[in-house]
Amino acid sequence: MSEVAIKVEQLSKLYALGQIGTGTISRDLERWYARIRGKEDPYSKIGQINDRTTKGSSDFVWSLRDINFEVQKGEVLGIIGRNGAGKSTLLKILSKITSPTTGRISIDGRIASLLEVGTGFHPEMTGRENIFMNGAILGMRKFEIQRKFDEIVDFAGVAAYIDTPVKRYSSGMYVRLAFAVAAFLEPEILIVDEVLAVGDAEFQKKCIGRMKDVSVNDGRTVLFVSHNMAAVKTLCTKGLVLKNGTFDFYGTQYEAVDHYQSSQIASSSFIHEGDLESAPGNQNIRMTRFQAKPIFGEALSISSGVQFELEFYNYKENINLDVTFELVNMDEVVVFHHGAFVSNDKDSKRTIYKVTGKLPPNFLNAGNYRFNLIFGENQRFGLFSKNDVIQFELANETLGTNSKTLPGVVRPDIQYEIVNI
Amino acid sequence: MAWTEVIEPKSKFFDLKIKEAWHYRDLLTMWVKRDFTATYKQTILGPIWFFLQPLLMTIMFTIVFGKFAKLSTDGLPQVLFYLAGVTIWNYFSESFTKTANVFKDNASIFGKVYFPRIIMPLSIVSSNLIRFLIQFLLFIVFLCYYKFKGNPSVQPNLMILITPFLLVIMAGFALGAGMIISSMTTKYRDLSFLLTFGVQLLMYATPVIYPINSLPEKYKIYVMANPIAPVVETFRYAYLGTGAFSWGSIFYSFGAMIVLLLIGVFIFNKVEKNFMDTV
Numbered sequence: 001m002s003e004v005a006i007k008v009e010q011l012s013k014l015y016a017l018g019q020i021g022t023g024t025i026s027r028d029l030e031r032w033y034a035r036i037r038g039k040e041d042p043y044s045k046i047g048q049i050n051d052r053t054t055k056g057s058s059d060f061v062w063s064l065r066d067i068n069f070e071v072q073k074g075e076v077l078g079i080i081g082r083n084g085a086g087k088s089t090l091l092k093i094l095s096k097i098t099s100p101t102t103g104r105i106s107i108d109g110r111i112a113s114l115l116e117v118g119t120g121f122h123p124e125m126t127g128r129e130n131i132f133m134n135g136a137i138l139g140m141r142k143f144e145i146q147r148k149f150d151e152i153v154d155f156a157g158v159a160a161y162i163d164t165p166v167k168r169y170s171s172g173m174y175v176r177l178a179f180a181v182a183a184f185l186e187p188e189i190l191i192v193d194e195v196l197a198v199g200d201a202e203f204q205k206k207c208i209g210r211m212k213d214v215s216v217n218d219g220r221t222v223l224f225v226s227h228n229m230a231a232v233k234t235l236c237t238k239g240l241v242l243k244n245g246t247f248d249f250y251g252t253q254y255e256a257v258d259h260y261q262s263s264q265i266a267s268s269s270f271i272h273e274g275d276l277e278s279a280p281g282n283q284n285i286r287m288t289r290f291q292a293k294p295i296f297g298e299a300l301s302i303s304s305g306v307q308f309e310l311e312f313y314n315y316k317e318n319i320n321l322d323v324t325f326e327l328v329n330m331d332e333v334v335v336f337h338h339g340a341f342v343s344n345d346k347d348s349k350r351t352i353y354k355v356t357g358k359l360p361p362n363f364l365n366a367g368n369y370r371f372n373l374i375f376g377e378n379q380r381f382g383l384f385s386k387n388d389v390i391q392f393e394l395a396n397e398t399l400g401t402n403s404k405t406l407p408g409v410v411r412p413d414i415q416y417e418i419v420n421i
Numbered sequence: 422m423a424w425t426e427v428i429e430p431k432s433k434f435f436d437l438k439i440k441e442a443w444h445y446r447d448l449l450t451m452w453v454k455r456d457f458t459a460t461y462k463q464t465i466l467g468p469i470w471f472f473l474q475p476l477l478m479t480i481m482f483t484i485v486f487g488k489f490a491k492l493s494t495d496g497l498p499q500v501l502f503y504l505a506g507v508t509i510w511n512y513f514s515e516s517f518t519k520t521a522n523v524f525k526d527n528a529s530i531f532g533k534v535y536f537p538r539i540i541m542p543l544s545i546v547s548s549n550l551i552r553f554l555i556q557f558l559l560f561i562v563f564l565c566y567y568k569f570k571g572n573p574s575v576q577p578n579l580m581i582l583i584t585p586f587l588l589v590i591m592a593g594f595a596l597g598a599g600m601i602i603s604s605m606t607t608k609y610r611d612l613s614f615l616l617t618f619g620v621q622l623l624m625y626a627t628p629v630i631y632p633i634n635s636l637p638e639k640y641k642i643y644v645m646a647n648p649i650a651p652v653v654e655t656f657r658y659a660y661l662g663t664g665a666f667s668w669g670s671i672f673y674s675f676g677a678m679i680v681l682l683l684i685g686v687f688i689f690n691k692v693e694k695n696f697m698d699t700v
Contacts, residue, residue, distance in 0.1 A: 015698060016698070092697070096535040097531070097535055099428065099430055100428065100430050103429075104427060104429050105427070105428040107426040107427070108424050108425050111426070124458075125458065129458075136451050137448060139444070139445065141447055
C-alpha cells in the first residue's frame with residue numbers, strides 16, 4: 001500500500017448566485033440570528049445541484065457536493081469534466097484560495113498550485129526580478145530560487161532578455177518564463193490548471209515532458225485539470241470525472257476519459273420532430289435531420305464507411321448557400337473541415353435541402369467522433385453553426401493478430417508493393 | 422498518519438500562522454523592494470516625489486491654515502510645525518489607506534495563488550516605513566536649518582528616543598484599522614467610498630494642523646480621546662519642544678492600538694479564507 005498524499009472527504013462548497021452585495025447586510029443579520037438560535041442557515045436549505053442550464057429557484061448552489069477521493073504519492077491525477085463541473089472550485093479549495101463549506105482535505109507534503117502562469121509578474125520589472133518575485137509568491141525561499149535560476153532561464157529560453165522588463169517580452173516568452181518558474185519549484189504536490197493551453201506546440205511538449213519528469217523521476221504528486229483528453233491520457237495515471245459538482249467516475253486515466261466521452265455523447269442521429277420554428281437554427285436556417293449510418297453492413301465500423309445525411313430548411317433566397325462539415329475526434333483533433341456548396345449561382349430557395357456525404361471504408365480509425373456544422377454564405381459569412389450535432393462511434397476491427405485499437409487519426413488500407421532488390 | 426496540512430471550513434479561533442508567514446519573509450522584502458522600483462520607473466522626477474509630496478502639503482497648509490486662517494502653531498515656525506505633523510500623519514494615513522484596500526487591489530493575485538495574506542499588509546507598513554524615513558530626513562534638514570538660525574522656540578529633547586515606539590503605535594493603528602476596513606469592503610463596497618473621506622475627517626480630528634493646546638479646554642478631552650492624537654503631539658513635542666505630552670496619553674494610545682490590532686487580525690483571518698467568493 002503506497003502512501004496517501006491527498007485525502008478528500010465529504011468536500012462541499014456552496015456558492016451564492018447572482019448579485020452579491022445587494023441587501024446582504026440584512027441577510028447577514030438574518031443568518032447570524034438563525035445561527036445564534038442554533039438553526040440552520042435559512043438561505044442554504046434549498047441547495048441545488050449545479051446545473052447552469054436550468055435556472056434554479058435558490059440563490060445558492062452547490063458547486064461541489066460530497067466529493068471523496070484519495071491521491072497516492074507519485075500519482076498523476078487528471079480531473080476532467082465539463083465547464084462548471086466543479087473542477088476549478090476543487091482546485092481553488094486545494095490551493096487554499098477559498099475554503100470549503102463542509103468537509104476536509106488532508107494533505108501530506110508541500111503543495112504548490114499553478115492556476116495561472118505568471119501570477120504577480122510585474123510588467124515594469126525585469127525577467128530576473130520577476131523570477132524571484134514569482135518564486136517567492138509560490139513559496140520558495142530566495143536561496144532556492146538562486147539555486148534553480150540558471151535552469152529556469154535555460155528552460156524558458158530567455159537568457160538574452162533576462163534583464164529586460166517583461167513588458168517588452170513577446171507573449172510566448174512571457175508564458176515560457178512563467179511556466180519555467182513553477183516547473184522548477186520543488187513542491188511535493190503540484191496542482192496544474194490548463195496552463196498547457198498556452199505557448200506553441202513545441203513548448204507544450206516541453207511542459208508535458210517536464211511534468212512527466214516531475215511525477216515519474218522525482219516521485220511527486222501532480223493534480224492536473226484539463227480539457228485536453230490527449231494530454232490527460234499521456235500524462236496522468238488516474239482520472240477523476242466530475243459532473244455538475246458531484247462525483248461521477250474514478251479510475252485509470254483511460255477509463256475516465258472513456259467514461260467522460262461516452263457520457264458526453266449525443267446520439268448518432270438527430271431528427272427534429274414538431275414544427276419548424278422549434279428546430280435548432282435561426283432566421284436563416286432550421287436543421288431538421290442529421291444522421292450518420294453505415295454504407296456497408298449494419299453497424300458503423302472501420303470498414304463500413306460512413307454516410308451522413310443532413311436535412312435543413314433554408315430561409316435565405318438568392319444567395320450562394322454552403323454548408324461545412326467538421327469532424328472532430330475524441331482528442332479534439334479536427335479530422336477534416338470540408339464544405340459543400342448547396343447553391344452556386346445565387347439561386348438558393350426557401351425550401352428543404354438534403355445534403356449527403358460519404359466517407360469511404362478504411363479511412364477513419366476506430367473511436368468516437370463528433371460532427372460540427374457551419375452554414376454559410378459564399379463560404380465567407382456564417383449564417384448558423386452548431387457544435388456536436390451528432391456523435392458516433394466507429395467500431396474497431398481486428399487486423400491480423402493485433403486486436404487493440406491502433407494509434408493514429410486515420411487508418412487507411414494501404415496497398416504495399418514489396419520487391420526484392 | 423501525520424498530515425502536513427488539513428484544510429477545513431473554519432479556521433481556529435485565533436490562528437496567526439506566524440511560522441508560515443516567517444517562511445514567506447523573502448516575499449515580504451521583495452514586495453517592499455518592488456514597491457519602490459516599480460512606482461518610480463518611467464517617472465521623470467523619480468524618487469524626488471518622496472520629498473515633493475510632504476513639501477507641497479506643508480506649503481499648502483502654511484498658506485491656507487497659517488497665513489489665511491491664522492491658526493496658532495504654538496509659537497513654532499509654521500513650516501516646521503506643519504511638516505512635523507504631515508510627516509508622522511502621512512505614515513499612518515498612507516499605510517492605513519493601502520491596507521484598507523488590500524483585498525481589492527490584490528484580488529487578482531489572491532485569486533490565483535495562496536500565501537499568508539498577512540504578508541501583504543505587513544509589506545505595506547514596511548515600505549511606508551521606508552518612505553517615512555526618507556520624509557523624516559527632509560524634516561530633520563528643516564529642523565537643523567531652523568535650529569542653526571537660532572530660533573529659540575525650537576527645542577528638540579530626549580523624548581526623540583521614543584520615536585521608534587511612536588512608529589510602532591502608528592503602524593499598529595494602520596494595520597489594525599486597515600485590516601478591519603479591508604475585510605469589510607470585500608462585502609460592503611460602500612465602505613471604500615467612505616474611506617478617503619474618513620481619512621480626511623480623521624486628520625482634522627487629529628492635531629496635525631493645530632496644536633492641541635490651542636483648543637478650548639472642553640474640546641481638548643474629545644480630541645485626546647482620539648488615540649492617534651497623543652502620537653502626533655508627542656512627536657512634535659520631542660522634536661520641537663512644544664506640545665501636550667504625558668506618559669498616560671501615550672500608554673492609552675498603545676493600549677488602544679493593541680486592541681484594534683487584535684480585532685483587525687482576527688477579522689482579517691476570518692475573511693481571508695473566503696473573500697474570493699464575495700469580492
